[in-house]
Amino acid sequence: MTPEKKLTILQDLIQIPSVNDHEADVADYIADLFAPYPQAKVERLTYAPGRDNLIVTIGNAAGPRLGLSGHMDVVAPGDTTAWHHDPFGGEIVDGRMYGRGTSDMKSGLAALVVTMLDLLDQGVDLPGSVRLLATVGEETGEYGAAQLTDAGYADHLAGLVIAEPSGLDNVVYTARGVIDYKVVSTGKASHSASPEKGINAIDNLMTFYNAVRPLMAQHTKVDPVLGGLLHNVDLISGGEQINSIPAHAELMANMRTIPAYPNHVLYAELEGLIAQLNQEPGVQLTLSYSYPEEAIPGDPNAPLVQLAKQVSDQVCGHDTQIVGSGGANDGAEFLRAKGDFTSIEIGPGSATSHQVDEYVDLDDYLQAIQIYQQLIPAFFAQFTK
Template identity: 35%
Template sequence: MNQEQATSFLQDIIKIKSVNPPGNETEVAQKLKTLFDEHGIETELVEYDENRANLIAHLKGKEDGPVLGLTGHMDVVPTGEIEWQHDPFGAEEEDGKIYGRGACDMKSGLVACALAMISLKEKGLPEKGEVTLLATVGEEAGAVGAHQLTKKGYAEQLDALIVAEPTQNHIKIAHKGALWPQITTYGKTAHGSMPDMGTNAVTHMNEIIHRLSGDTFELKYKEDEMLGGPTYSINVIEGGSNTNVVPDQCFVNMDIRTVPSQDHKQIIKQIEQVIQSVKEKYPDLKTDIRILNDQTSVKTSSEDPFVKLVQNTVEFLGGTTTLGGMTGYTDSSQFAHAAKTFPIIVLGPGDTSVAHQPDEYVEVAEYFNSIQLYEEIAKNFLT
């Protein structure tokens, strides 16, 4: 497949409105499946929900050998309320960039994986081993597709995994975890002119927020040389139904980004202790905690042979070999829970600073480079 065809196919994938929610990833999966079928590469659809299916593709060598995994997600975030200068699903090419929702995060990386496999197939490669693509649903909302595939055992055959998330083709060997607790307080409604007849859930939540934001709540951790320390913020709050009604319910959503030294269960216990301390002031406090998202941090040793192989390949192709980490999580948070342990790196086209933004784009040259990168890594790994 030449560069013109590679550009056109990426544009076709960007034009598919696989916005999550609801997802609608099956159309992307079917488009990729058709391409693989045309090139004689074995595929399998793994249904997650209505109009939502993961795609597995296998490019097998003539002999048994190691298995290199490539992965990318097919869903994209909503376009948002701010007006775009380019059609979010027009996949317009301008000044060496392709614009569109998912162009950066992460349809360019996903398509690059697929085209690298096709290029290998056209050259009669690999001689031994296998390249497996895992195209997932629902990464943007809890990595649910990767979770499903891991539970079903699809990751257990892998010997190494490349996550094609946007890194500007720089090598990332670690990323933070994510813990999203939702705290809800429950009160009792009353007329706004008689607040003493009710129990104000917002007032109770205000005290919880005050203590979570103060010295009573401090995350325990050992600083990571690549990821630094954790962060947390309260990013959603909702409570009350009307100005003249004492609110009987209020909830907040927290976003906690964790490092390898932390235990998510211990963090939840800390939050529970803070809430318990509020009962000293409000004995009638009633709450519950629901975990909206729980993704572990992931880190591969810089001394791992696969990391060294990727560095050597990137250097040979003129790229940057410096290793780094990421603040956001990827599907590898789920694939890392496979029964088998294997090295994981994140490497893909696109700049995360434009991901989830209006007029999201990917540099076309970077996209082409990533195709070559994946192909060369596969050649070197499967020799």
């Protein structure tokens, strides 16, 4: 495939405004690219109207299977007047392509697609199969990856490469998990001149707030790569007007977890605290979670990790670092699949993900394709030694 065609594919993807929705339009475009190849098996798994996960499998089904993954959604561009480039234009200026998703992560997704198309064009006889897992909803909860995992599409992988924008000088082998939770306090309204006739929902919510902070602070283990457990209350609201005892209040908190503290341990502590406080007269607290993800453990010496480093070193001429990530990714869901496999992140991108004038250096994008083109045969070679 010519470099111009590779850039066109990325540009076309950027011009599809798949902001937390409309991933089916991206899936349609990618499926059309594989339509001329009868040896490519193209499948869809619908999450909701207009939101299709895409699965493309090529190669020899009798051998080991390597998973390649990227998400098709992007975050909103925000105030478009603050952009110097059309967020969905895919403009190329001075060796960079600008637009929402150029870094996170349509450049990585495009690089995976181009790599698979090149394998088909070249008629490479793979000793195993390669499966693209293109997901919906990564930015808002990894629910596309969860759906694909539950449907068995990640079962018995021999390895998984996620093209998130790690930078090509980094191989990510471990990542924090996340727990977003909400606590709602229900009280009883009354006139503020007669507080004894009501139940102050804010007071009861603050009792939880003051108790949960020291509870979470007891988790003092520190992961040598990821650091410690993080817990932050980021949103609080409550009350109706200044002269009324509030009947409703709520808070939302974000936790960034590490492998030493599995989510079920933290759930038990939060739920135990809620149950304890609800025994007090007038206290009515409820707890709910939003798209929690487990931390991703990993081994820096795993063969896939070391192989990705070697290939990136060769292609890019730098000393690729083996690192952890503070953010969650689709790998947390895929690792629930049947089988035991290593998941890594390595992909093109810049420090502008989710920012105004997001961009990717086109040299990085093209180098990422070279890395994947060399990584795939090298990965299968491990099984024939």
